[in-house]
Amino acid sequence: MRTTRLLGSAELDASPVVANIAMNRGRRLASYSRELGLNLAGLLPGASWLDLCCGEGHALAEAAMLGADVTGVDLVGHFAVPPGKNVELVVAAVPGWRPARKFDLVTAVHGLHYVGDKLKFLADVAGWLTDHGRFAASFDVASVHTESRRKLLATLRSQGFVYDSRKKLISRTGPAAIELPYEYLGADDKAGPNYTGQPAVVSHYRVYVDCTNPDS
Numbered sequence: 001m002r003t004t005r006l007l008g009s010a011e012l013d014a015s016p017v018v019a020n021i022a023m024n025r026g027r028r029l030a031s032y033s034r035e036l037g038l039n040l041a042g043l044l045p046g047a048s049w050l051d052l053c054c055g056e057g058h059a060l061a062e063a064a065m066l067g068a069d070v071t072g073v074d075l076v077g078h079f080a081v082p083p084g085k086n087v088e089l090v091v092a093a094v095p096g097w098r099p100a101r102k103f104d105l106v107t108a109v110h111g112l113h114y115v116g117d118k119l120k121f122l123a124d125v126a127g128w129l130t131d132h133g134r135f136a137a138s139f140d141v142a143s144v145h146t147e148s149r150r151k152l153l154a155t156l157r158s159q160g161f162v163y164d165s166r167k168k169l170i171s172r173t174g175p176a177a178i179e180l181p182y183e184y185l186g187a188d189d190k191a192g193p194n195y196t197g198q199p200a201v202v203s204h205y206r207v208y209v210d211c212t213n214p215d216s
């Protein structure tokens, strides 16, 4: 039986599963629209867009040409497009990096699979949306290890997230200040391929018990 060794953030960021050069970082805007089930070319003109785990940034550059104000964040700086007046490109890890503004659209296309603290990522993003701002990301709940995934999904739903288990998408509309009652324990980069067929990271949590609350 395999012994699970949980990695902290520095080890995870250097893991070959996360920082490899073979993964597809080159999706265009039409591909993003298909992946997320959104008409991005219709949504983006005049809008602000934050793309987390943005890869090479092609979709962002196309959106900027349509009149969007775009920010891309990625752990590695393999950007294939230049920054510009409406194009900000940031090399940083999420969670960790924080924006100085809110966005009409926040996305992560096949990025959360490699993130350590996925629940903090989701909670952070909820605070970065404008009043009617939308969030959509590729997400497989099987990549979260905790006592009960059913209870986790119920908690996420109670906080305004929508999870589509068939399309492996998580989304929400509108901002919220969210604290999820889960303690992050670390990430397993040896869990093997996920539904995409690529090796992915499983994030481990335990339910946070508030000792000051007799009902918890």
Ligand SMILES: C[S@@+](CC[C@H](N)C(=O)[O-])C[C@H]1O[C@@H](n2cnc3c(N)ncnc32)[C@H](O)[C@@H]1O
Pocket: 018, 019, 023, 024, 025, 026, 027, 028, 052, 053, 054, 055, 056, 073, 074, 075, 076, 092, 093, 094, 095, 108, 109, 110, 111, 114, 115, 116
């Ligand atoms: C499969 S690629 C997808 C890139 C892009 N969204 C696309 O669809 O073309 C996943 C990206 O997530 C980035 N990534 C992984 N972990 C990250 C983290 N903790 N913070 C920011 N970016 C991360 C990787 O560097 C990689 O560029």
